[in-house]
Amino acid sequence: MVSKRTEELLTLDRRYLIHGFGVVGDEELGPIIERAEGIRCWDTEGNAYFDAASQQTSNTLGHGQKDIIDAICQQVRKLQFAHLLAKQSNVPIIEYARDLAQVSPPGLKHFFFNNGGTEAVETSFKLARLYWWKQDKSKYKIISLQNAFHGVGLGSVPATRVGSGTFWTGFAPLAPGFIQAPHFYCNRCPFHLKYPSCDILCAHYVEETIRAEGADSVAACIVEPVLGAAGNIAPPPEYFSIVRQICTDHDVFLIGDEIQTGFGRTGKLWAQEHWNVKWDLMTIAKAINGCYLPFGATLVSDRIFEGLKGTMLWHGFTQHGNPVSAAAAKAALKLIIRDKLVENAEKVGNYVLERLNGEFKALPNVSNISGQGLMLGIELVRNKTAGTPFDAAIMSKWQRELLSKGLYVRLAQARNYSRIRFNPPIITTREEADEMLDILYPAIAGFK
Numbered sequence: 287m288v289s290k291r292t293e294e295l296l297t298l299d300r301r302y303l304i305h306g307f308g309v310v311g312d313e314e315l316g317p318i319i320e321r322a323e324g325i326r327c328w329d330t331e332g333n334a335y336f337d338a339a340s341q342q343t344s345n346t347l348g349h350g351q352k353d354i355i356d357a358i359c360q361q362v363r364k365l366q367f368a369h370l371l372a373k374q375s376n377v378p379i380i381e382y383a384r385d386l387a388q389v390s391p392p393g394l395k396h397f398f399f400n401n402g403g404t405e406a407v408e409t410s411f412k413l414a415r416l417y418w419w420k421q422d423k424s425k426y427k428i429i430s431l432q433n434a435f436h437g438v439g440l441g442s443v444p445a446t447r448v449g450s451g452t453f454w455t456g457f458a459p460l461a462p463g464f465i466q467a468p469h470f471y472c473n474r475c476p477f478h479l480k481y482p483s484c485d486i487l488c489a490h491y492v493e494e495t496i497r498a499e500g501a502d503s504v505a506a507c508i509v510e511p512v513l514g515a516a517g518n519i520a521p522p523p524e525y526f527s528i529v530r531q532i533c534t535d536h537d538v539f540l541i542g543d544e545i546q547t548g549f550g551r552t553g554k555l556w557a558q559e560h561w562n563v564k565w566d567l568m569t570i571a572k573a574i575n576g577c578y579l580p581f582g583a584t585l586v587s588d589r590i591f592e593g594l595k596g597t598m599l600w601h602g603f604t605q606h607g608n609p610v611s612a613a614a615a616k617a618a619l620k621l622i623i624r625d626k627l628v629e630n631a632e633k634v635g636n637y638v639l640e641r642l643n644g645e646f647k648a649l650p651n652v653s654n655i656s657g658q659g660l661m662l663g664i665e666l667v668r669n670k671t672a673g674t675p676f677d678a679a680i681m682s683k684w685q686r687e688l689l690s691k692g693l694y695v696r697l698a699q700a701r702n703y704s705r706i707r708f709n710p711p712i713i714t715t716r717e718e719a720d721e722m723l724d725i726l727y728p729a730i731a732g733f734k
């Protein structure tokens with residue numbers, strides 16, 4: 287039973303709203319979030335939840351950050367909107383670009399601003415293609431990994447391959463020119479090999495894929511440094527140096543999709559620092575301003591920027607470079623540095639990983655623990671020896687039960703495995719992590 291007010295809101299929701307990643311017309315909805323503070327949310331019934339999913343890895347900096355809220359309010363009063371199309375610019379976006387350039391990876395100092403992740407990814411594809419077009423080359427194909435998530439637009443969803451094409455269902459025909467290479471999840475190795483004797487075949491297979499397509503037709507390869515939607519899966523340590531070399535050898539751009547990993551989530555400001563790998567293009571969103579407002583960016587290498595100089599860019603969005611989103615991002619970056627949130631993600635992430643490996647791993651239904659920083663995942667199985675996954679409906683019921691105990695986690699439901707994703711805001715303290723893990727442990731231990 288819920289209160290009259292919640293029932294009324296649910297009725298309105300059922301009547302008017304269409305939920306992304308949900309069943310159209312679903313009758314079983316909720317919770318309805320009413321307010322939030324730090325890493326907790328409260329629903330209209332007054333129930334509190336720890337948000338171990340950071341609202342889709344988006345509320346990375348936690349709720350109620352005064353400095354970001356103040357920056358937004360001040361900017362709205364001064365200049366609420368001025369676009370960035372053609373020759374016009376605005377002060378906050380220039381100032382934010384200056385600040386971002388201080389911390390963005392070496393060689394990635396040119397920025398195209400967007401309203402979120404999908405736009406950032408699609409912009410990266412278009413800039414890569416435009417560059418090759420300018421060079422009189424017909425390199426247009428995009429390689430992505432199986433199990434990757436890169437957005438849901440008609441120009442990005444063909445690169446998204448979570449599950450068995452879940453995000454493609456019903457949207458055919460998809461844009462041509464998108465190819466998938468094998469993923470790097472060792473526990474479900476696509477080649478049924480074991481690390482390290484596999485010799486990192488998944489990475490080398492990127493070269494096979496480029497060769498099979500013809501390097502003269504491949505524009506770029508896009509990668510999530512840690513597979514997010516697929517369940518917070520870190521690559522084998524050698525993976526990215528191999529893929530980087532392959533892309534360099536074949537003159538294929540390597541796009542780092544750091545939309546989830548960027549701004550400290552993995553315990554480094556940029557995930558690329560873990561393997562000392564360089565992207566040619568990089569996409570960021572989500573933590574860029576903690577999703578206080580829609581925002582994102584595509585970071586462009588000097589080579590691509592120089593190669594594109596003089597080219598008319600028939601690409602842009604009305605709201606790209608929104609000054610209020612930029613002011614929020616400026617405040618967010620200051621906060622990340624001032625409060626040492628990257629270091630916190632590393633410290634608390636290592637602590638959580640220790641507890642997961644020390645306590646959770648031995649549970650009969652835990653088959654794998656992996657991830658990086660505060661982007662961790664646990665694979666659950668019905669039978670550890672056979673590796674039999676739980677089916678989606680059972681996992682979803684378990685998730686709702688966990689919510690009623692005060693912990694919100696996201697699940698990754700792939701074709702042959704289910705994972706729990708543990709990625710709370712990077713402001714999470716060790717004590718808060720303990721509180722969340724103390725709810726999670728008995729819920730996993732009792733799950734059959």
Ligand SMILES: Cc1ncc(COP(=O)(O)O)c(C=O)c1O
Pocket residue numbers: 342402403404405407435436437438510514515543544545546571572
């Ligand atoms: C790695 C990655 N790329 C792209 C996207 C798409 O971003 P958005 O939902 O902001 O369009 C997401 C969203 O979750 C993501 O995780």
